[in-house]
Amino acid sequence: MLHRLVHGHVEAIPKDEREVWMWKLMQLDARDYVHLLLIWRFNSFGHHTVADGLIMYDKISMLSHSCEATCCWHYGPNDSFVLRARVPIEPGDELTISYIGDEELFKSTDIRRQRLQGWLFTCHCHRCDEPVDYARGFRCTQCHTGVVYPYTEWKDGSSPINGDSRASKHRWCTSPCTFCRTRLNESDMEELEDLERQYDERLAVTEADDEADIQLVYTEGAKVFSRGCHWILHQMDVWLAAICREKSDWLGAAAHQKDKAEFLARVTPLANYSYAWCFEEIADTYLNLIGATSASLITKAACNQMLALYERSFYMLTVLCGSEHTFTQSALSKWSNIRSIMLGIESEPSPATAAVETEAAEQQLSSDIDVVAADGDDNASGTRSVSMYASDDYQGTAEIPGQQPNDDDDHHPV
Structure with missing residues (x-):
């Protein structure tokens, strides 16, 4: 039985070490070996830098599943594992994540x-x-x-x-x-x-x-x-x-x-990537629709609507992956563009004045992060992958009438 379990994996061991490893394996009770394999099978995470790669964590791998999880996660700098709260969590509360992606959660x-x-x-x-x-x-x-x-x-x-x-x-x-x-x-x-x-x-x-x-x-x-x-x-x-x-x-x-x-x-009002990007793509669509018809349709009311959508996307993405993440900064950048347009509609200020006022508003938006981050408002593979959380990563852009599209506004996979 043990031979069947390790068949096909022996070649991965350096030749000069195979005999020692095979001897060690033979000392294991086959039931313990199967138990270890099942742990690897059901408690591992998919790794984003290696195709079909799996990774285990001493504590994170023990988190339970919930279809309304209290936490979400993503990979950070230097392959760090970042676990974030989606709702307020009190001492003693269980931390949960979702084992399945948005496509199944909905x-x-x-x-x-x-x-x-x-x-x-x-x-x-x-x-x-x-x-x-x-x-x-x-x-x-x-x-x-x-x-x-x-x-x-x-x-x-x-x-x-x-x-x-x-x-x-x-x-x-x-x-x-x-x-x-x-x-x-x-x-x-x-x-x-x-x-x-x-x-x-x-x-x-x-x-x-x-x-x-x-x-x-x-x-x-x-x-x-x-x-x-x-x-x-x-x-x-x-x-x-x-x-x-x-x-x-x-x-x-x-x-x-x-x-x-x-x-x-209606189905899952807690912060999730599909929900956050839905607001962003609606705002992009409004702007693209205006650009395809007439720039004169960009009114203060239209700007306020788009600002509200980008702002909601920004706050939700802040909860999910932090204020400095590429996803969050993309929503903030688009919000800033619309803010500049609205300032021009309101008072036709000089470019320098508009830039100062937009920067001040952007800083105010960023300063609210701590309050909103604590507010949850608004795979049969057996492994968990960060790409699951966004079954269809939103890659949309919005063209500002009279401006060239900015490639930096695209989303990039984690």
Whole structure:
């Protein structure tokens, strides 16, 4: 058995040391060896500088998973591991991270739990045990306007939140429709769930760049699911927003980005990269739309809207990776550009005056970091990789009318 485990790895040991190492391995109990291999398999992190590389940490590797994790992480200078709090943490509180990336975190509870089976456990975090699954918003079959969510009603007083083994006895119903307050019965819910399974299977064979096919599935899916409320439509919003940006269809991009932001705010309002970049890409889209039509459309109101979006992205990225990270500085740079434009609209100051006022405002924005960083407001591989946290790293740029694009404003992978 031991020979089968080490087969294919012996060649990595220098020839003059192989005999000694093989002798040492033979002294190990095979069960201990398997135990060590499983630790390496399930507690390691993917490493960003070596393809298929894995790395272990003495304490960080012991962190538990949560679909609503209290912490996030990234690699810092000199390959340092940076762990950051997403919410206020008191002494004695458990530190948790997510083993899966944004692409899975935004899906339904059953899919997240299935994905986490790669680590040989069933997740019972607060989000997974919550009766209502807000990643599964269906259009009400009565009024066709409001949203209904699957609701797990537990019998006999059992509850998975309390770790009750009797909690397997439950029945499906729905939360009241957000518009007409209708509750769908169990047979209606079974029909919707059957349609949901079919769309899930259809989505699995849909290419992310096949616009015609995605639009077909999206149009039909919007008759079953509520826009901005279901993970299946959200996945297609992600694809279609990227396609629209690629072909400079800024109105189309804005529509799908709006639904993306609405879904993310509902499903996972804590700081995460997809949520932060969603605000930044919406602001970029507004600016690109103005640039593609007329620079005269840049009004004070439009600037205020873009400033608010860049600012929110900046604060959220500050929580995730710090104020000096490339991602955070990109949002701040774009905010500064819009601030300069707005100052010009307000008073037509000299370039020197505008620069001074923008720098002062930028310093004020940066000085607020400590307050916001403490505010959480607003893989089956078995290993964890920093790239998981941003399943589709946002690479967008915004062209300031009358200026050349600045390559430094792009995001760069960690």
